[in-house]
Amino acid sequence: xxxxxxxxxxxxxxxxxxxxxxxxxxxxxxxxxxxxxxxxxxxxxxxxxxxxxxxxxxxxxxxxxxxxxxxxxxxxxxxxxxxxxxxxxxxxxxxxxxxx
Numbered sequence: 001x002x003x004x005x006x007x008x009x010x011x012x013x014x015x016x017x018x019x020x021x022x023x024x025x026x027x028x029x030x031x032x033x034x035x036x037x038x039x040x041x042x043x044x045x046x047x048x049x050x051x052x053x054x055x056x057x058x059x060x061x062x063x064x065x066x067x068x069x070x071x072x073x074x075x076x077x078x079x080x081x082x083x084x085x086x087x088x089x090x091x092x093x094x095x096x097x098x099x100x
Contacts (some may be wrong), residue, residue, distance in 0.1 A: 003031050 004027035011023040044075065077083055 002027070002030070 004023070008020070008023040008027055011019040014020075
């Protein structure tokens with residue numbers, strides 16, 4: 001367990017919302033930084049392996065097709081206030097959209 005996780009647990013135990021927020025943000029910043037460093041290393045190692053990268057991307061690509069009715073419905077939904085609020089909603093709320 002990292003020191004950041006321990007700090008977060010201690011902050012949750014203290015009940016201070018500002019401390020919790022700071023500890024959470026610090027741990028997430030650390031994790032994002034580590035992930036970005038790993039991605040940079042991966043890109044640097046595979047920089048000249050273009051053919052292999054192209055093949056991997058093609059294998060991971062999934063084609064999604066929509067009917068004309070589905071496209072009209074999607075476009076109408078994207079113009080609603082509900083769609084505009086998506087990035088402001090909580091994760092639990094977003095999961096409820098998947099169940100609709």
